[in-house]
Amino acid sequence: MKKLINKPEDVVKEALSGMLAAHADLVRVDVEQQLVIRKDVPVQGKVGVISGGGSGHEPMHGGFVGVGMLDAACPGAVFTSPVPDQMLAATQTVNGGAGVLHIVKNYTGDVLNFEMAAELAAAEGIEVASVITNDDVAVQDSLYTAGRRGVGVTVLLEKIVGGLAETKAPLERVASLARKVNDHGRSMGMALTSCTVPTAGKPTFELGEDEMEIGIGIHGEPGRRRVKLASAAEITEMLVAPIVEDLGLKSGEQVLAFVNGMGGTPLIELYVVYDNLQRILKGKNISIARSLVGSYITSLEMAGCSITLLRLDDELLKYWDAPVHTAALRWGM
């Protein structure tokens, strides 16, 4: 295992300590309890927006904490759900009297633990709404999931919903927009190589030198099929076709197109994929109104990419464009 780490069991806490040191202008970090918290919370009258999940997907979620996006993130151990206590502490900390939205990726552990945290918070009189992201068209059930997995749309949802929450919209409306974003987006990913969980010390799965996995999950869980390595154009087509079909995208519609790196893939390759993507969409007369190219929801050092398409309307565009200031996404301020 070749990694820039010290003890495998210390990776998450040391990375959080590094985040705190690098971004003390934006966030407070409770390294022991593993919480990344927007520096100026609670904001009175604003819905608190929190998310969380296993570590190893950086910058998600800690890198999305700040003005216009998340109020707090609860990172668990690598690829392991955070515990309800973390989520409850985050909920209490960000509650500014207008309630708290939990953004939960659809993995069994995350869903159960966020449910328990929501019940504990409700018992304390904090109003909580939850939205579950399940945008991955690759598989119906999987190793850690009943139903579809939550992947790339989560990034876009946290940005858009964070933008609305900043206007002090009520919890019901913030939750409703969150569900709308999830409904409007679909994703699919692929891997050229496996990743290695630090405490495991060996690759999560094996792929031959001439193989790739189509429909991979963000924890290396199996996808749709293992096939021979193909060109970027062919790979892009394999990812885009099921997304377009599942979303029912039609000629004349506009989307946000997100090409995401899995952690070990360099930017030059992501732009090659984006070039193929824009050609395919142009061929279908689907226009790309906004784009995002980079590694935002990763799987440690896995090489590969995912594509997310989000059907846009004026409301989603407005809150996507709204100012944001986090470690990983920043514009307008």
Add this chain to the structure above:
Amino acid sequence: MKKLINKPEDVVKEALSGMLAAHADLVRVDVEQQLVIRKDVPVQGKVGVISGGGSGHEPMHGGFVGVGMLDAACPGAVFTSPVPDQMLAATQTVNGGAGVLHIVKNYTGDVLNFEMAAELAAAEGIEVASVITNDDVAVQDSLYTAGRRGVGVTVLLEKIVGGLAETKAPLERVASLARKVNDHGRSMGMALTSCTVPTAGKPTFELGEDEMEIGIGIHGEPGRRRVKLASAAEITEMLVAPIVEDLGLKSGEQVLAFVNGMGGTPLIELYVVYDNLQRILKGKNISIARSLVGSYITSLEMAGCSITLLRLDDELLKYWDAPVHTAALRWGM
């Protein structure tokens, strides 16, 4: 070779086509001649700031084109200098009557070709100044370099000098600030794995499963020594010590601390390195006034990192903080 590409010889042009599609609000791209150009150039009365070099280091330099940073970038083939014609075309295009600054990393091909382009531009009556970055403390001469190599400081220099150029400062002052930034910064890198140049199809060098290369160059050229894999804390110390010594950093000084990923290293590991770095600097009573953590000057999919320290004063701080809007760095707008 596992990469998200089509034909190896088409990677650069396809990535440029993808950049154009993703960032048409910021840049024009001449895919054939391989030029990335700020959309609103020439800006009358503003010094044009250009840079360039081999591809494979993305987002450098194309991702740094925009308001407050570069006016144009000339990417060559992967790890290969662009040609004088590209540089001349960029110089002509960005010249707004106040002259043009060439920012050149110290590699023999880049230096010779930028010299030729500067002569050709001068013959057309365009005033050109050049600054060469040579911040890598690892080795004195190397495979492609007489003297030290230009690495991480180049990123910081392009931001800071671009900030000054935006104020319509004269060429002499812009060039002088560029030389100051180079003088104030030092870097050193390391690799856990090699990279593979697409047209070569095999790794540039071989490293054993328990080995790493300290002092690696950004093209995989040899560093100071090949040693056994060590912890992040030990690696950080190996990189920081020569930088601090060479810069003569003393207790009480303040720096910009830049932890850079080589392309295949995930963000969670970069934050672990940053955590070690901030502890080491705290121990020396050197304060980190600004930081940058991410993959900005890469070597394709190489796993590893580099550290750059830039001694800060009020002038450098001011132009570092100035607004910037490029594909890769954005704040204040």
